[in-house]
Amino acid sequence: MKRPARALAAAVAALTLLALAGCSSKYSEPFKDAPRSGKDNGSPADLIRMPDGFSNAATKCDHGNRLYIAYHGDSPYAAIAVVPQDPTCT
Numbered sequence: 001m002k003r004p005a006r007a008l009a010a011a012v013a014a015l016t017l018l019a020l021a022g023c024s025s026k027y028s029e030p031f032k033d034a035p036r037s038g039k040d041n042g043s044p045a046d047l048i049r050m051p052d053g054f055s056n057a058a059t060k061c062d063h064g065n066r067l068y069i070a071y072h073g074d075s076p077y078a079a080i081a082v083v084p085q086d087p088t089c090t
Helices: 002-021
Strands: 046-048 056-062 065-071 078-083
Touching: none
Parallel strands: none
Antiparallel strands: 046 056, 056 065, 065 078
């Protein structure tokens, strides 16, 4: 009888640990990626807001390249596309 109780307790502990580890947000751990040299807050990004259920997007020029970032609310993922040497970026 002790063996199933221990197995059940271990399973509950593992599920609790997984649930707590999965409750993170992309905003709670900022900049845990590659080192960065600075921020570009001087020019705003152009936002493209889509209806509910569709991903939103932002676009911005960076050193002559145009960046497109598609994101969906607070989800921890985004799609990134770069247009090299975009003539609209000066």
